Amino acid sequence: MTYVRDILNGKSSEVHSISADATVYEALKLMSDKEIGALVVMEGEKVVGILSERDYARKIILKGKASKDTLVREVMSPHLIQVRPENTVEECMIVMTGKHVRHLPVFEQEKFVGIISIGDVVKSIISRQELLIEQLSNYIAGKYT
Numbered sequence: 001m002t003y004v005r006d007i008l009n010g011k012s013s014e015v016h017s018i019s020a021d022a023t024v025y026e027a028l029k030l031m032s033d034k035e036i037g038a039l040v041v042m043e044g045e046k047v048v049g050i051l052s053e054r055d056y057a058r059k060i061i062l063k064g065k066a067s068k069d070t071l072v073r074e075v076m077s078p079h080l081i082q083v084r085p086e087n088t089v090e091e092c093m094i095v096m097t098g099k100h101v102r103h104l105p106v107f108e109q110e111k112f113v114g115i116i117s118i119g120d121v122v123k124s125i126i127s128r129q130e131l132l133i134e135q136l137s138n139y140i141a142g143k144y145t
Contacts, residue, residue, distance in 0.1 A: 005085035049076035
């Protein structure tokens with residue numbers, strides 16, 4: 001069984017964030033530079049929301065707003081759907097599918113410790129399935145006794 005902590009251990013510990021007072025344009029530039037689809041929104045040391053490409057598409061483009069004139073706090077998602085390091089990958093998949101989100105902030109007690117994406121979850125599931133297939137193939141071929 002794979003846990004959120006396993007995914008975080010396999011990722012860089014660097015988590016990209018932005019201030020709620022930054023412009024959406026600044027956030028998009030950072031997401032583009034880092035090749036990521038979401039940013040954690042911080043006020044000091046506190047996580048106050050998340051801004052995703054989906055937020056941009058639905059709350060800026062479709063409403064005719066300008067990203068250079070709109071603050072992150074105006075379009076971020078303030079209600080975080082979060083997980084803990086001890087949650088399983090399967091639990092995360094269920095949450096992501098059920099809540100239609102692609103990024104889950106990870107908290108240990110009240111402390112923000114990282115973020116996982118749908119890509120991280122899928123990669124973990126595929127990796128585990130490949131290992132299982134290899135083990136079954138070896139068993140069938142008689143490599144294990």
